[in-house]
Amino acid sequence: MALQIPILKIEEFLIVSFQTELSDREIEELRESILEKIKEQSARGLIIDITALGVIDSFLARSLSSIASMANLLGAKTVVVGMQPAVALTLVELGLRIRWNLATALNLEKGLALLRKNLREEVTSLG
Amino acid sequence: MGEEVLPVKSEYDIIYVRGSGRNAAARIGFGAVDQCRITTAISELARNAVVHARGGVITIRTLEDDRKGIEIVCKDEGPGIEDLELVLAGGYSTVGGLGAGLAGARRLMDEFDIKTEMGRGTTVTIRKWLR
Numbered sequence: 001m002a003l004q005i006p007i008l009k010i011e012e013f014l015i016v017s018f019q020t021e022l023s024d025r026e027i028e029e030l031r032e033s034i035l036e037k038i039k040e041q042s043a044r045g046l047i048i049d050i051t052a053l054g055v056i057d058s059f060l061a062r063s064l065s066s067i068a069s070m071a072n073l074l075g076a077k078t079v080v081v082g083m084q085p086a087v088a089l090t091l092v093e094l095g096l097r098i099r100w101n102l103a104t105a106l107n108l109e110k111g112l113a114l115l116r117k118n119l120r121e122e123v124t125s126l127g
Numbered sequence: 128m129g130e131e132v133l134p135v136k137s138e139y140d141i142i143y144v145r146g147s148g149r150n151a152a153a154r155i156g157f158g159a160v161d162q163c164r165i166t167t168a169i170s171e172l173a174r175n176a177v178v179h180a181r182g183g184v185i186t187i188r189t190l191e192d193d194r195k196g197i198e199i200v201c202k203d204e205g206p207g208i209e210d211l212e213l214v215l216a217g218g219y220s221t222v223g224g225l226g227a228g229l230a231g232a233r234r235l236m237d238e239f240d241i242k243t244e245m246g247r248g249t250t251v252t253i254r255k256w257l258r
Contacts, residue, residue, distance in 0.1 A: 021146075023138040024174075055145060055163060057170035058228045086163035094167065094231035 005030055007037045013045035013115050014038060014076070015108070019052050027063045034067060038074045045115035046071045049108055051082030056091055061098060068102035077118055078102040081111035129189060135201075136182040141173040144185050148199065151187050155197055156257055164235040165197060165255055171228035172201035172251050180205020180248065196237075196256040204248040211243060 008015040014037055022030065038046065048064065050056070056064075068078035080102055083091075105111035131151065133144045148169040152162045169185070176183030183203030190196040208214050215230050229251070233239040238254040 021142050023142060025138060054149070055166045055170060057167050057174065058231055059170075059174055084163075086160045089160055090163045090167050090235065093164070093234055095234055096231065 005033075007034060009037075009041055009043070010112070011116070012043055012119065013047060013112065014041065014043045015047045015049065017049040017052070021053065021055070024059060027060065031063065031067050031070070035070055035074065038071055038076045043076045044119055046076045046078045047108065047111045047115065048078065048080045049082050049111075050080060050087075051084070051107075053087065054084065056083075056087050058094060058096055061091060061094070061096055065098045065100055065102070068100070072101055077115060079105050079111040079114055081105045081108050131187045133185050133187070134182065135173045135176050135185055138177065140182075141170060141177060144173050144187075145170045148187055148197075151189065152197055152255075155189055155195055157197070157255070161255060165199075168232040168235045168253055169199055171232040172199065172253070175228055175251075176201055176203040176205070179203075183248075190254070190256075194256050196254055198252065198254045200250065200252045202248065202250045207245040207247060208241075208243045208249055209245065211241065215241070 005016065005019070014034065016030070016034060034046065037043070048067070064080060071078050078101070081104070083104060103114060105114050131147055133140070133147060135141060135144055145166045149162050149166045152165045157165065173185060180203035183201055183205070186200040188198040188200070190198050215233065229241070232253060236253040236255050240252040241249065243249040
């Protein structure tokens with residue numbers, strides 16, 4: 001089944017929004033498309049919007065973490081935005097041993113601000 | 128109300144059963160956080176059955192004798208779990224995190240019971256009570 005999740009570009013960043021619950025295979029396909037797109041667009045940041053998700057189980061948590069780690073290797077920082085309070089609570093209680101190689105922000109706007117700030121600081125420290 | 132018996136064979140069934148679980152939890156009267164806990168726990172059990180036992184059957188039951196609550200039973204005829212203690216401690220993190228999933232489901236619910244027999248299968252029963 002072909003997956004139709006748009007990966008949008010704004011400035012030097014990519015934005016992916018999870019609008020429906022995805023199957024494991026769809027999540028893996030999406031991971032590949034995201035990584036390809038990061039390379040193709042030389043993106044410096046990735047925003048994953050999970051506002052519409054009512055559940056994050058251990059598989060999805062691991063997938064988000066691995067997408068972020070891989071994006072990081074390609075030079076793009078990941079920010080997960082829009083996590084619902086009940087999802088955050090459940091995720092902590094699940095007690096997964098995951099290294100979260102990502103940042104979080106309350107919403108898309110704050111996520112974008114965070115990526116812009118990171119990029120500015122990087123440029124400053126290089127100069 | 129009552130009981131729903133749902134097969135879990137594929138990844139898509141995982142999404143379907145946890146949707147049914149969320150609806151049942153909402154009908155029983157659980158709040159948003161408990162609905163999320165129950166849905167997540169069901170997802171862990173269902174994935175466990177699909178990934179490690181080539182599928183199983185999940186029964187979602189409304190409990191309403193002296194207390195109201197929800198019971199989910201996930202039964203598979205897979206290989207069984209060899210080192211149950213290790214798995215429940217979250218010690219296995221291979222193949223999408225079998226141990227983390229079961230241990231997590233246990234933490235999210237009020238009651239957790241598991242019966243496993245090598246070569247015969249595994250039955251996990253979880254319950255949550257309405258407060």
